[in-house]
Amino acid sequence: MSEVADFLPGTPGSELLLVADHTSNRVPADIDLGIPESLMHQHMAVDIGVDPLAREVAARLGCPAILATVSRLVVDLHRERDELNAIPVISDGHPIPGNEALTPADRERRLERFWDPYHRLITETVERLRPRILFALHSFTPQLATRPQEKRPWEVGILYNQDVRAAHIAIDLLKAEGIVTGDNQPYSGQDLNATMDLHAETRGLPYLVVEVRQDLIGDAAGVRRWADRLTPILQRTADALA
Template sequence: MPDGSHSRTTEPPPFGTEGEDRGSRWLVTCDHATNRVPGWVNGGDLGIAPADMARHIAWDVGALGVARALAARLDAPAVWSDFSRLVIDPNRGEDDPTLLMRLYDGTVIPANRAADAAERDRRLDRLHRPYHAALGRLAAAHPARAICAIHSFTPQLQGRPPRPWVLGILYSHRDARLGPALVQACRDEGWVTGDNQPYSGHLQGDSVDRHALAHGRPNVLVEIRNDLIADAAGQQAWADRLAPVLERVLHDSGL
Protein backbone atom coordinates (compact mmCIF):
# COMPACT_ATOMS: atom_id res chain seq x y z
CA MET A 1 0.00 0.00 0.00
CA PRO A 2 1.51 3.37 -0.95
CA ASP A 3 2.15 5.63 2.00
CA GLY A 4 1.55 8.77 -0.03
CA SER A 5 4.59 10.56 1.39
CA HIS A 6 5.79 11.52 -2.07
CA SER A 7 2.44 13.00 -3.08
CA ARG A 8 1.70 15.47 -0.28
CA THR A 9 2.61 18.45 -2.45
CA THR A 10 0.54 17.28 -5.43
CA GLU A 11 -2.62 15.86 -3.84
CA PRO A 12 -5.66 18.15 -3.87
CA PRO A 13 -6.52 19.91 -0.61
CA PRO A 14 -9.04 18.09 1.58
CA PHE A 15 -11.50 20.98 1.47
CA GLY A 16 -12.86 23.66 -0.83
CA THR A 17 -14.00 27.21 -0.22
CA GLU A 18 -15.88 29.77 -2.25
CA GLY A 19 -16.76 33.41 -1.75
CA GLU A 20 -14.45 34.03 1.17
CA ASP A 21 -14.79 37.80 0.62
CA ARG A 22 -18.60 37.80 0.57
CA GLY A 23 -20.16 40.04 3.18
CA SER A 24 -22.99 38.01 4.72
CA ARG A 25 -22.81 36.97 8.33
CA TRP A 26 -23.90 33.51 7.18
CA LEU A 27 -21.35 30.77 6.59
CA VAL A 28 -22.63 27.76 4.64
CA THR A 29 -20.87 24.47 5.36
CA CYS A 30 -21.05 21.03 3.80
CA ASP A 31 -19.35 18.29 5.81
CA HIS A 32 -20.14 15.36 3.51
CA ALA A 33 -19.71 17.03 0.14
CA THR A 34 -17.89 14.40 -1.92
CA ASN A 35 -17.13 10.69 -2.10
CA ARG A 36 -13.45 11.10 -3.03
CA VAL A 37 -10.97 8.59 -1.64
CA PRO A 38 -7.41 9.96 -1.70
CA GLY A 39 -4.91 7.75 -3.48
CA TRP A 40 -2.84 7.30 -0.34
CA VAL A 41 -5.80 5.67 1.43
CA ASN A 42 -5.71 2.00 0.43
CA GLY A 43 -4.71 2.93 -3.12
CA GLY A 44 -7.80 5.14 -3.51
CA ASP A 45 -10.24 2.27 -3.01
CA LEU A 46 -12.08 1.39 0.21
CA GLY A 47 -12.90 -2.07 -1.11
CA ILE A 48 -16.62 -1.52 -1.67
CA ALA A 49 -18.55 -1.53 -4.93
CA PRO A 50 -18.84 1.65 -7.02
CA ALA A 51 -22.60 1.51 -6.50
CA ASP A 52 -22.05 1.70 -2.76
CA MET A 53 -19.60 4.59 -3.14
CA ALA A 54 -22.35 6.43 -5.01
CA ARG A 55 -24.83 5.91 -2.15
CA HIS A 56 -25.54 8.08 0.86
CA ILE A 57 -23.16 6.00 2.95
CA ALA A 58 -20.16 7.60 1.22
CA TRP A 59 -21.36 11.22 0.97
CA ASP A 60 -24.42 13.46 1.17
CA VAL A 61 -25.78 13.23 -2.35
CA GLY A 62 -26.63 16.66 -3.77
CA ALA A 63 -25.63 18.58 -0.66
CA LEU A 64 -22.62 20.37 -2.15
CA GLY A 65 -24.62 21.78 -5.05
CA VAL A 66 -27.23 23.12 -2.63
CA ALA A 67 -24.56 24.56 -0.32
CA ARG A 68 -22.76 26.42 -3.09
CA ALA A 69 -25.97 27.74 -4.65
CA LEU A 70 -27.33 28.76 -1.24
CA ALA A 71 -24.11 30.55 -0.33
CA ALA A 72 -24.27 32.49 -3.59
CA ARG A 73 -27.89 33.47 -2.91
CA LEU A 74 -27.01 34.59 0.62
CA ASP A 75 -23.82 36.38 -0.52
CA ALA A 76 -22.06 34.15 1.98
CA PRO A 77 -18.85 32.14 1.99
CA ALA A 78 -19.03 28.38 1.69
CA VAL A 79 -16.66 25.67 2.90
CA TRP A 80 -16.85 21.94 2.23
CA SER A 81 -14.85 18.77 2.77
CA ASP A 82 -13.40 16.92 -0.22
CA PHE A 83 -13.13 13.35 1.01
CA SER A 84 -15.62 10.60 1.64
CA ARG A 85 -17.18 10.30 5.06
CA LEU A 86 -16.14 6.64 4.88
CA VAL A 87 -12.47 7.63 4.79
CA ILE A 88 -12.93 9.66 7.95
CA ASP A 89 -16.08 11.49 8.99
CA PRO A 90 -15.53 15.25 9.27
CA ASN A 91 -18.80 15.62 11.16
CA ARG A 92 -17.49 13.62 14.10
CA GLY A 93 -15.26 14.62 16.96
CA GLU A 94 -11.75 13.19 16.98
CA ASP A 95 -12.61 10.81 19.82
CA ASP A 96 -15.92 9.62 18.34
CA PRO A 97 -15.99 5.82 17.87
CA THR A 98 -17.79 6.27 14.52
CA LEU A 99 -15.02 8.43 13.09
CA LEU A 100 -13.91 5.49 10.91
CA MET A 101 -16.99 3.45 10.04
CA ARG A 102 -16.49 -0.28 9.55
CA LEU A 103 -20.14 -1.02 8.76
CA TYR A 104 -22.72 1.43 7.43
CA ASP A 105 -26.32 0.72 6.39
CA GLY A 106 -25.51 -2.92 5.70
CA THR A 107 -22.22 -2.36 3.86
CA VAL A 108 -18.91 -3.52 5.34
CA ILE A 109 -16.00 -1.13 4.67
CA PRO A 110 -12.99 -3.46 4.12
CA ALA A 111 -10.33 -0.74 4.09
CA ASN A 112 -11.45 0.40 7.55
CA ARG A 113 -11.67 -3.00 9.22
CA ALA A 114 -7.93 -3.18 9.81
CA ALA A 115 -7.31 0.56 10.21
CA ASP A 116 -5.25 1.00 13.37
CA ALA A 117 -4.59 4.06 15.55
CA ALA A 118 -1.70 5.16 13.34
CA GLU A 119 -3.90 5.08 10.24
CA ARG A 120 -6.65 6.94 12.08
CA ASP A 121 -4.15 9.64 13.09
CA ARG A 122 -2.82 9.89 9.54
CA ARG A 123 -6.30 10.50 8.18
CA LEU A 124 -7.00 13.01 10.94
CA ASP A 125 -3.80 14.88 10.17
CA ARG A 126 -4.18 14.97 6.41
CA LEU A 127 -7.95 15.32 6.00
CA HIS A 128 -10.07 15.98 9.09
CA ARG A 129 -7.89 18.60 10.79
CA PRO A 130 -7.18 20.75 7.69
CA TYR A 131 -10.91 20.85 6.90
CA HIS A 132 -11.76 21.99 10.40
CA ALA A 133 -8.97 24.55 10.35
CA ALA A 134 -10.49 26.07 7.20
CA LEU A 135 -14.00 25.96 8.68
CA GLY A 136 -12.78 27.55 11.89
CA ARG A 137 -10.96 30.30 10.03
CA LEU A 138 -14.06 31.23 8.01
CA ALA A 139 -16.32 30.98 11.04
CA ALA A 140 -14.14 33.49 12.86
CA ALA A 141 -13.90 35.87 9.89
CA HIS A 142 -17.18 37.67 10.72
CA PRO A 143 -17.81 39.03 14.23
CA ALA A 144 -21.50 38.07 14.11
CA ARG A 145 -21.17 34.80 12.23
CA ALA A 146 -24.16 32.48 11.84
CA ILE A 147 -23.65 28.96 10.49
CA CYS A 148 -25.92 26.97 8.20
CA ALA A 149 -24.79 23.38 7.69
CA ILE A 150 -26.19 21.58 4.65
CA HIS A 151 -26.65 17.81 4.63
CA SER A 152 -28.86 15.33 2.79
CA PHE A 153 -30.56 12.12 3.82
CA THR A 154 -31.69 9.00 2.01
CA PRO A 155 -35.46 8.52 1.61
CA GLN A 156 -35.23 5.06 3.18
CA LEU A 157 -32.60 3.08 5.08
CA GLN A 158 -32.37 -0.64 4.33
CA GLY A 159 -35.04 -2.56 6.20
CA ARG A 160 -36.61 0.61 7.60
CA PRO A 161 -39.85 2.44 6.72
CA PRO A 162 -39.80 5.32 4.21
CA ARG A 163 -39.05 8.71 5.67
CA PRO A 164 -41.93 11.16 5.18
CA TRP A 165 -40.03 14.46 5.31
CA VAL A 166 -38.76 16.55 2.42
CA LEU A 167 -36.31 18.20 4.79
CA GLY A 168 -35.35 18.22 8.42
CA ILE A 169 -34.13 21.06 10.61
CA LEU A 170 -31.65 19.98 13.25
CA TYR A 171 -30.52 21.97 16.27
CA SER A 172 -29.08 21.30 19.70
CA HIS A 173 -30.99 21.58 22.96
CA ARG A 174 -28.11 23.87 23.96
CA ASP A 175 -29.11 26.46 21.34
CA ALA A 176 -32.71 26.62 20.14
CA ARG A 177 -32.56 30.26 19.06
CA LEU A 178 -33.04 29.55 15.33
CA GLY A 179 -34.00 25.90 14.91
CA PRO A 180 -37.64 25.83 16.06
CA ALA A 181 -38.43 29.07 14.25
CA LEU A 182 -36.93 27.65 11.05
CA VAL A 183 -38.97 24.45 11.45
CA GLN A 184 -42.14 26.51 11.68
CA ALA A 185 -41.14 28.76 8.78
CA CYS A 186 -40.51 25.72 6.57
CA ARG A 187 -43.83 24.18 7.55
CA ASP A 188 -45.51 27.48 6.75
CA GLU A 189 -44.10 27.11 3.23
CA GLY A 190 -45.94 23.79 2.97
CA TRP A 191 -42.85 21.60 3.25
CA VAL A 192 -43.11 18.40 5.29
CA THR A 193 -40.39 19.29 7.77
CA GLY A 194 -38.82 17.19 10.50
CA ASP A 195 -38.07 18.80 13.85
CA ASN A 196 -34.75 17.19 14.81
CA GLN A 197 -35.67 14.43 12.38
CA PRO A 198 -34.50 12.19 10.80
CA TYR A 199 -31.58 12.65 13.21
CA SER A 200 -31.00 14.28 16.57
CA GLY A 201 -29.59 17.78 16.33
CA HIS A 202 -27.00 17.36 19.07
CA LEU A 203 -23.84 15.32 18.69
CA GLN A 204 -20.98 16.05 21.04
CA GLY A 205 -17.90 17.14 19.13
CA ASP A 206 -19.55 17.42 15.71
CA SER A 207 -19.01 20.38 13.39
CA VAL A 208 -21.86 22.49 14.76
CA ASP A 209 -20.83 21.75 18.33
CA ARG A 210 -17.23 22.67 17.61
CA HIS A 211 -17.67 25.77 15.44
CA ALA A 212 -21.05 27.17 16.52
CA LEU A 213 -22.12 26.02 19.98
CA ALA A 214 -18.67 26.38 21.51
CA HIS A 215 -18.53 30.01 20.34
CA GLY A 216 -22.14 31.06 20.86
CA ARG A 217 -22.79 31.42 17.13
CA PRO A 218 -26.37 31.11 15.88
CA ASN A 219 -26.75 27.94 13.84
CA VAL A 220 -29.02 25.55 12.00
CA LEU A 221 -28.44 22.27 10.22
CA VAL A 222 -30.62 21.57 7.19
CA GLU A 223 -31.12 18.01 5.97
CA ILE A 224 -32.73 17.68 2.52
CA ARG A 225 -34.05 14.40 1.10
CA ASN A 226 -31.48 13.46 -1.47
CA ASP A 227 -33.82 12.36 -4.26
CA LEU A 228 -35.03 15.98 -4.41
CA ILE A 229 -31.52 17.34 -5.01
CA ALA A 230 -30.00 14.64 -7.20
CA ASP A 231 -29.45 17.05 -10.09
CA ALA A 232 -28.39 20.67 -10.55
CA ALA A 233 -31.95 21.87 -11.13
CA GLY A 234 -33.16 20.43 -7.83
CA GLN A 235 -30.14 21.79 -5.98
CA GLN A 236 -30.70 25.30 -7.31
CA ALA A 237 -34.43 25.13 -6.63
CA TRP A 238 -33.93 24.23 -2.97
CA ALA A 239 -31.25 26.88 -2.55
CA ASP A 240 -33.64 29.44 -3.98
CA ARG A 241 -36.40 28.31 -1.62
CA LEU A 242 -34.28 28.19 1.49
CA ALA A 243 -32.35 31.45 1.15
CA PRO A 244 -35.19 33.90 1.87
CA VAL A 245 -36.54 31.71 4.68
CA LEU A 246 -33.14 31.59 6.37
CA GLU A 247 -32.70 35.34 5.99
CA ARG A 248 -36.13 36.05 7.44
CA VAL A 249 -35.72 33.71 10.41
CA LEU A 250 -32.32 35.16 11.30
CA HIS A 251 -33.61 38.72 10.94
CA ASP A 252 -36.72 38.06 13.02
CA SER A 253 -34.66 36.40 15.75
CA GLY A 254 -32.99 39.73 16.56
CA LEU A 255 -29.69 37.93 17.06
Protein backbone atom coordinates in the same frame (compact mmCIF):
# COMPACT_ATOMS: atom_id res chain seq x y z
CA MET B 1 -9.73 23.34 -3.73
CA SER B 2 -7.54 21.70 -1.10
CA GLU B 3 -7.33 18.05 -0.10
CA VAL B 4 -9.91 18.65 2.63
CA ALA B 5 -12.17 21.52 1.56
CA ASP B 6 -13.25 23.90 -1.14
CA PHE B 7 -13.56 27.47 0.18
CA LEU B 8 -16.01 29.79 -1.59
CA PRO B 9 -15.20 33.38 -0.55
CA GLY B 10 -18.67 34.86 -0.99
CA THR B 11 -19.35 38.55 -0.54
CA PRO B 12 -17.42 40.47 2.13
CA GLY B 13 -19.59 41.49 5.03
CA SER B 14 -22.34 38.92 4.45
CA GLU B 15 -22.18 37.90 8.15
CA LEU B 16 -23.23 34.37 7.16
CA LEU B 17 -21.16 31.20 6.78
CA LEU B 18 -22.24 27.90 5.24
CA VAL B 19 -20.50 24.57 5.86
CA ALA B 20 -21.16 21.17 4.31
CA ASP B 21 -19.28 18.19 5.71
CA HIS B 22 -20.37 15.48 3.25
CA THR B 23 -20.33 17.08 -0.20
CA SER B 24 -17.73 14.81 -1.82
CA ASN B 25 -17.25 11.11 -2.56
CA ARG B 26 -13.55 11.58 -3.38
CA VAL B 27 -11.10 8.97 -2.11
CA PRO B 28 -7.41 9.91 -2.44
CA ALA B 29 -5.43 7.61 -4.73
CA ASP B 30 -3.27 6.34 -1.89
CA ILE B 31 -6.27 5.11 0.15
CA ASP B 32 -8.03 1.82 -0.64
CA LEU B 33 -11.35 1.36 1.14
CA GLY B 34 -11.82 -2.11 -0.35
CA ILE B 35 -15.44 -1.57 -1.42
CA PRO B 36 -17.17 -1.64 -4.83
CA GLU B 37 -17.14 1.60 -6.80
CA SER B 38 -20.93 1.51 -6.97
CA LEU B 39 -21.14 2.19 -3.23
CA MET B 40 -19.22 5.44 -3.68
CA HIS B 41 -22.27 6.92 -5.40
CA GLN B 42 -24.64 6.10 -2.55
CA HIS B 43 -25.49 8.11 0.54
CA MET B 44 -23.06 6.11 2.66
CA ALA B 45 -20.22 7.85 0.78
CA VAL B 46 -21.65 11.32 0.05
CA ASP B 47 -24.66 13.52 0.81
CA ILE B 48 -26.36 13.27 -2.57
CA GLY B 49 -27.30 16.63 -4.05
CA VAL B 50 -25.69 18.76 -1.36
CA ASP B 51 -22.66 19.96 -3.33
CA PRO B 52 -24.66 21.73 -6.07
CA LEU B 53 -27.31 22.85 -3.57
CA ALA B 54 -24.73 24.35 -1.21
CA ARG B 55 -23.00 26.17 -4.07
CA GLU B 56 -26.29 27.58 -5.34
CA VAL B 57 -27.52 28.64 -1.90
CA ALA B 58 -24.17 30.24 -1.02
CA ALA B 59 -24.15 32.15 -4.30
CA ARG B 60 -27.68 33.44 -3.75
CA LEU B 61 -26.95 34.45 -0.16
CA GLY B 62 -23.58 35.88 -1.14
CA CYS B 63 -22.01 34.06 1.79
CA PRO B 64 -18.73 32.21 2.18
CA ALA B 65 -18.92 28.43 2.18
CA ILE B 66 -16.67 25.57 3.23
CA LEU B 67 -17.40 22.35 1.32
CA ALA B 68 -15.60 19.13 2.23
CA THR B 69 -13.64 17.47 -0.58
CA VAL B 70 -13.17 13.98 0.87
CA SER B 71 -15.67 11.16 1.31
CA ARG B 72 -17.20 10.48 4.71
CA LEU B 73 -15.92 6.92 4.28
CA VAL B 74 -12.33 8.18 4.38
CA VAL B 75 -12.97 10.41 7.39
CA ASP B 76 -16.40 11.44 8.60
CA LEU B 77 -15.85 15.11 9.33
CA HIS B 78 -19.22 15.33 11.06
CA ARG B 79 -18.08 13.19 13.99
CA GLU B 80 -16.11 13.90 17.13
CA ARG B 81 -12.41 13.35 16.50
CA ASP B 82 -12.09 10.51 19.00
CA GLU B 83 -15.33 8.79 17.97
CA LEU B 84 -14.92 5.34 16.39
CA ASN B 85 -17.18 6.31 13.48
CA ALA B 86 -14.90 9.19 12.55
CA ILE B 87 -13.33 6.50 10.37
CA PRO B 88 -16.22 4.09 9.80
CA VAL B 89 -15.64 0.36 9.60
CA ILE B 90 -19.27 -0.26 8.55
CA SER B 91 -21.83 2.02 6.91
CA ASP B 92 -25.51 1.25 6.29
CA GLY B 93 -24.74 -2.44 6.64
CA HIS B 94 -21.68 -2.44 4.36
CA PRO B 95 -18.28 -3.28 5.89
CA ILE B 96 -15.35 -1.04 4.93
CA PRO B 97 -12.39 -3.49 4.87
CA GLY B 98 -9.77 -0.82 4.23
CA ASN B 99 -10.76 0.97 7.40
CA GLU B 100 -11.04 -2.21 9.46
CA ALA B 101 -7.36 -2.90 8.71
CA LEU B 102 -6.10 0.42 10.12
CA THR B 103 -3.84 0.37 13.15
CA PRO B 104 -4.28 3.05 15.85
CA ALA B 105 -1.28 4.87 14.34
CA ASP B 106 -2.87 4.69 10.87
CA ARG B 107 -6.09 6.16 12.24
CA GLU B 108 -4.25 8.99 13.90
CA ARG B 109 -2.37 9.83 10.69
CA ARG B 110 -5.63 9.92 8.72
CA LEU B 111 -7.28 12.17 11.28
CA GLU B 112 -4.28 14.49 11.21
CA ARG B 113 -4.42 14.55 7.43
CA PHE B 114 -8.13 15.28 7.00
CA TRP B 115 -10.13 15.95 10.19
CA ASP B 116 -7.67 18.36 11.78
CA PRO B 117 -7.16 20.74 8.82
CA TYR B 118 -10.86 20.74 7.94
CA HIS B 119 -11.95 21.83 11.38
CA ARG B 120 -9.00 24.18 11.68
CA LEU B 121 -10.22 25.89 8.51
CA ILE B 122 -13.71 26.33 9.97
CA THR B 123 -12.27 27.66 13.22
CA GLU B 124 -10.01 30.14 11.43
CA THR B 125 -12.84 31.26 9.14
CA VAL B 126 -15.25 31.84 12.02
CA GLU B 127 -12.63 33.78 13.95
CA ARG B 128 -11.72 35.86 10.89
CA LEU B 129 -15.20 36.61 9.54
CA ARG B 130 -17.20 36.66 12.78
CA PRO B 131 -20.46 35.48 11.17
CA ARG B 132 -23.68 36.02 13.08
CA ILE B 133 -24.99 32.58 12.09
CA LEU B 134 -23.62 29.30 10.76
CA PHE B 135 -25.60 27.24 8.27
CA ALA B 136 -24.95 23.55 7.63
CA LEU B 137 -26.42 21.54 4.76
CA HIS B 138 -26.84 17.76 4.59
CA SER B 139 -29.14 15.30 2.82
CA PHE B 140 -30.83 12.16 4.08
CA THR B 141 -32.17 8.99 2.49
CA PRO B 142 -35.91 8.31 2.18
CA GLN B 143 -35.06 5.16 4.14
CA LEU B 144 -31.94 3.35 5.29
CA ALA B 145 -31.05 0.05 3.63
CA THR B 146 -30.72 -1.49 7.08
CA ARG B 147 -34.17 -0.20 8.14
CA PRO B 148 -36.37 -0.46 5.05
CA GLN B 149 -39.53 -0.44 7.15
CA GLU B 150 -38.78 3.06 8.51
CA LYS B 151 -39.99 5.52 5.89
CA ARG B 152 -38.87 9.13 6.20
CA PRO B 153 -41.72 11.37 5.03
CA TRP B 154 -40.09 14.71 5.77
CA GLU B 155 -38.92 16.88 2.90
CA VAL B 156 -36.60 18.85 5.16
CA GLY B 157 -35.31 18.22 8.66
CA ILE B 158 -34.00 20.87 11.05
CA LEU B 159 -31.54 19.55 13.62
CA TYR B 160 -30.32 21.17 16.81
CA ASN B 161 -28.77 20.36 20.14
CA GLN B 162 -29.01 22.90 22.98
CA ASP B 163 -29.24 26.15 21.01
CA VAL B 164 -32.73 26.28 19.50
CA ARG B 165 -32.83 29.93 18.42
CA ALA B 166 -32.44 29.57 14.67
CA ALA B 167 -34.02 26.11 14.51
CA HIS B 168 -37.37 27.17 15.96
CA ILE B 169 -37.55 30.19 13.65
CA ALA B 170 -36.76 28.11 10.55
CA ILE B 171 -39.16 25.29 11.44
CA ASP B 172 -42.04 27.77 11.66
CA LEU B 173 -41.05 29.41 8.37
CA LEU B 174 -40.74 26.08 6.56
CA LYS B 175 -44.08 24.81 7.81
CA ALA B 176 -45.74 28.11 6.82
CA GLU B 177 -44.55 27.41 3.24
CA GLY B 178 -46.20 23.98 3.29
CA ILE B 179 -42.89 22.11 3.51
CA VAL B 180 -43.11 18.82 5.40
CA THR B 181 -40.56 19.56 8.11
CA GLY B 182 -38.94 17.31 10.68
CA ASP B 183 -38.29 18.85 14.09
CA ASN B 184 -35.01 17.14 15.02
CA GLN B 185 -35.88 14.49 12.43
CA PRO B 186 -34.92 12.16 10.74
CA TYR B 187 -32.55 11.98 13.72
CA SER B 188 -31.82 14.22 16.65
CA GLY B 189 -29.14 16.88 16.79
CA GLN B 190 -28.81 15.95 20.45
CA ASP B 191 -27.26 12.69 19.21
CA LEU B 192 -25.38 13.92 16.14
CA ASN B 193 -24.36 17.57 15.94
CA ALA B 194 -20.57 17.34 16.01
CA THR B 195 -19.62 20.18 13.68
CA MET B 196 -22.08 22.66 15.13
CA ASP B 197 -21.31 21.56 18.70
CA LEU B 198 -17.64 22.33 18.07
CA HIS B 199 -17.92 25.55 16.10
CA ALA B 200 -21.22 27.10 17.20
CA GLU B 201 -22.53 25.71 20.50
CA THR B 202 -19.17 26.27 22.21
CA ARG B 203 -19.17 29.91 21.07
CA GLY B 204 -22.82 30.71 21.72
CA LEU B 205 -23.09 31.30 17.97
CA PRO B 206 -26.53 30.72 16.42
CA TYR B 207 -26.64 27.97 13.83
CA LEU B 208 -29.05 26.13 11.58
CA VAL B 209 -28.59 22.55 10.38
CA VAL B 210 -30.74 21.76 7.35
CA GLU B 211 -31.24 18.23 6.06
CA VAL B 212 -32.96 17.82 2.66
CA ARG B 213 -34.30 14.46 1.52
CA GLN B 214 -31.92 13.32 -1.18
CA ASP B 215 -34.49 12.23 -3.76
CA LEU B 216 -35.69 15.85 -3.90
CA ILE B 217 -32.26 17.20 -4.92
CA GLY B 218 -30.96 14.34 -7.04
CA ASP B 219 -30.93 16.35 -10.28
CA ALA B 220 -30.39 19.93 -11.44
CA ALA B 221 -34.10 20.74 -11.49
CA GLY B 222 -34.51 19.56 -7.92
CA VAL B 223 -31.51 21.57 -6.78
CA ARG B 224 -32.93 24.74 -8.36
CA ARG B 225 -36.35 24.16 -6.84
CA TRP B 226 -34.99 23.67 -3.36
CA ALA B 227 -32.56 26.55 -3.65
CA ASP B 228 -35.61 28.66 -4.54
CA ARG B 229 -37.47 27.39 -1.48
CA LEU B 230 -34.66 27.35 1.07
CA THR B 231 -32.64 30.48 0.33
CA PRO B 232 -35.26 33.02 1.41
CA ILE B 233 -36.01 31.00 4.54
CA LEU B 234 -32.33 30.93 5.49
CA GLN B 235 -32.09 34.68 4.94
CA ARG B 236 -35.24 35.36 6.95
CA THR B 237 -33.94 33.16 9.76
CA ALA B 238 -30.67 35.07 9.87
CA ASP B 239 -32.51 38.42 9.75
CA ALA B 240 -34.76 37.39 12.62
CA LEU B 241 -31.69 36.84 14.79
CA ALA B 242 -30.13 40.23 14.02
